[in-house]
Amino acid sequence: MTTIPVTADRTRFLRMALAADAVVTGGNGLIYLLAAAPVSGLLGPDAGILREIGVFLLVYGAAVGFLAGRANISRAAAQVVIALNIVWTLGSVAAVATGLMEFTTIGAIWAIAQALVVGAFAELQIMGLRKAAR
Numbered sequence: 460m461t462t463i464p465v466t467a468d469r470t471r472f473l474r475m476a477l478a479a480d481a482v483v484t485g486g487n488g489l490i491y492l493l494a495a496a497p498v499s500g501l502l503g504p505d506a507g508i509l510r511e512i513g514v515f516l517l518v519y520g521a522a523v524g525f526l527a528g529r530a531n532i533s534r535a536a537a538q539v540v541i542a543l544n545i546v547w548t549l550g551s552v553a554a555v556a557t558g559l560m561e562f563t564t565i566g567a568i569w570a571i572a573q574a575l576v577v578g579a580f581a582e583l584q585i586m587g588l589r590k591a592a593r
Contacts, residue, residue: 473537473587474527480540480580481524487573488516502566519543537588544581548574 491498492513495506502509526536551574554560555567562570 469591469593470532470587472590473532473584476580476583476587477523477527477532477537477540480544480577480584481520481527483520483576483580484516484523485520488513488518488520491516501563502569503563504560504566508560532591534588534592537584541581541584541588544577544584548578548581551577 490513491509495509495513499506499509504512523540526532526540551570555562555570560566560570
């Protein structure tokens, strides 16, 4: 497995993109987990589903944060994060388009907005991998 040494200045952008992703994802997960009922009323999906999503986001955010803080960042692990971010982005758009999650209008706007943010994290991480590989 190819790793990128932390001592190389070229990893800074990737590390920052991963760390920002971890903080935003973990924060979102915490809100979904701790405030599921009021968030459900605002966004539409059932509170139980929001709690499950919250747990997933907390675990995922912690894993991404762990990766960002590693002495050596595995290229393959970073690529998995990018792939999962792309899947989340497409899944969020699909959930709105199909009505699968029964979003309120505010919820649909929120889902698309957060999909754009997650997609932006994926793009920043791709850029970071490219910078690190130079």
